[in-house]
Amino acid sequence: xxxxxxxxLVLGLGLFVAHTANAATVRVGTLVLHADGGFEPRLLPxxxxxPIRFQGYGEVETTDGSIPPALRHVLLEFDHDGHVTTAGLxxxxxxxxxxxxxxxxxxxxxxxIVGTGQVGAEVPLPTxxxxxxxxxLTLFNGPRSGGDPTVILHAQAPxxxxxxxxxxxxxERRHGRYGYRAEFxxxxxxxxxGSLTHxxxxxxxxxxxxxxxxxxxxxRCSDSILQTRGRFSFADGNVIYGSVFKICRAKP
Numbered sequence: 106x107x108x109x110x111x112x113x114l115v116l117g118l119g120l121f122v123a124h125t126a127n128a129a130t131v132r133v134g135t136l137v138l139h140a141d142g143g144f145e146p147r148l149l150p151x152x153x154x155x156p157i158r159f160q161g162y163g164e165v166e167t168t169d170g171s172i173p174p175a176l177r178h179v180l181l182e183f184d185h186d187g188h189v190t191t192a193g194l195x196x197x198x199x200x201x202x203x204x205x206x207x208x209x210x211x212x213x214x215x216x217x218i219v220g221t222g223q224v225g226a227e228v229p230l231p232t233x234x235x236x237x238x239x240x241x242l243t244l245f246n247g248p249r250s251g252g253d254p255t256v257i258l259h260a261q262a263p264x265x266x267x268x269x270x271x272x273x274x275x276x277e278r279r280h281g282r283y284g285y286r287a288e289f290x291x292x293x294x295x296x297x298x299g300s301l302t303h304x305x306x307x308x309x310x311x312x313x314x315x316x317x318x319x320x321x322x323x324x325r326c327s328d329s330i331l332q333t334r335g336r337f338s339f340a341d342g343n344v345i346y347g348s349v350f351k352i353c354r355a356k357p
Contacts, residue, residue, distance in 0.1 A: 133343050136173060139164040142333055143351055149326040151355040154188045156320030158309030161333075162222075165302050172227050172235075173300045174341035176291045182334040184350075185284035188323045189276055191254045193314020194219075197245035199271050202259050206269075207241040210259045219321045220244035222306035224260045228299035238262050238299065242306060246321070250275050256287070266295050283334060326353035 130139050142161035149155050165173045197214030205213060222242040229235050240260040247255035250273070258272040270292045277286045291301060310321035324331060332350035339345075 129347070129349055131345055131347065132168070133345060135167045135169050135171065136339065136341075136343055136345075137166050137168060138337065138345050139166075140335070140349070142349060144324065144331060144353075147352070148354045148356055149324055151327055152325060154323040154325050156309070156311060157322055157324045158307065159322055160305075160307050162305035163303070163337075165300070172229060173302060174339040174343065175294070175297065175300045176337060177340050178288075178290055178336075178338040180286070180288045180336040182279070182283035183285040183287075184324075184331045184333065185279075185282060186325050186327050186331055186353075187284060188325075189254060189285060190319050190321060190323065191246055191249075193319065194246045194310070194312055194321065196248050197257055198248060199257060199273055202245070202257070202269075203271050204269055205259070206261055207243060207259065210245075211243055214245050217245040217247075218243060219246050219256065219310040220306050220308035222304065224301065225303035226262070226294050226299045226301050228262075228266060228295045230265070230295070230298070233265065236266070238266060238294070242304065244306060244308060246310075247273055253277050258289075262294065262299075266299070268295065270294075282332070324353070326355040329353060329355070 129141055140163040144157045144159045165176065167173050195216040197217035201213050202210040211218060224240050224242045226238040227235060228238055240262060243259045245257040247257040249255065254276045256274050256276060258274060260270045262268040272289055272292060274287050274289045279286050308322055312319055329352060330350045331353055332348055334348040336344065336346045
């Protein structure tokens with residue numbers, strides 16, 4: 106099976122997703138991936154953790170206009186200066202939202218929402234031609250697995266596809282440069298016909314538990330950067346792998 110490996114551009118500007126002109130773009134054959142991420146605020150304590158909001162997006166396309174190969178597997182690793190807190194945060198269980206629309210899922214597990222976004226896909230159907238599918242994406246705090254927190258991703262393909270996607274993603278605590286790892290298989294779209302072309306998410310939740318104000322995601326600035334590394338595996342054997350980092354500033 107053909108296997109290509111490419112590295113994303115390393116970025117040095119801490120710009121937010123909506124305003125960046127420096128998104129990473131990498132090409133492997135005819136396959137092109139655009140990706141970027143950011144966080145706010147960028148002024149952070151050097152040792153203690155402070156609440157942040159994280160934004161990220163990815164877009165997949167081809168240079169010849171063909172449908173991209175299906176994304177099959179994702180591995181993401183996050184800087185050791187980031188931190189995830191779920192103590193006292195309500196939990197959403199997969200069974201609660203397995204057949205729910207995005208609006209229903211958000212109502213059923215409102216108190217467990219930790220992020221929102223959008224997903225898009227292209228689906229060639231034999232009788233209807235090419236369909237552009239779009240759905241709201243919701244991220245919920247899920248039940249712990251093996252001692253690690255999980256996040257549940259929920260989206261739903263509209264008619265005529267009419268599929269609901271519920272993906273449980275363990276957030277594994279690690280040692281070294283990257284403090285957390287999230288790894289998951291991307292569900293098949295329309296029986297394998299569809300290909301994911303867009304995903305964006307805004308992650309951040311402030312909540313109160315045990316009389317204490319908490320944040321689902323927080324960070325510090327011990328070495329002036331926050332770094333994210335990813336590995337994306339496609340159905341045709343292509344693999345795109347690399348990292349993006351953003352500058353932070355330590356509070357005096």
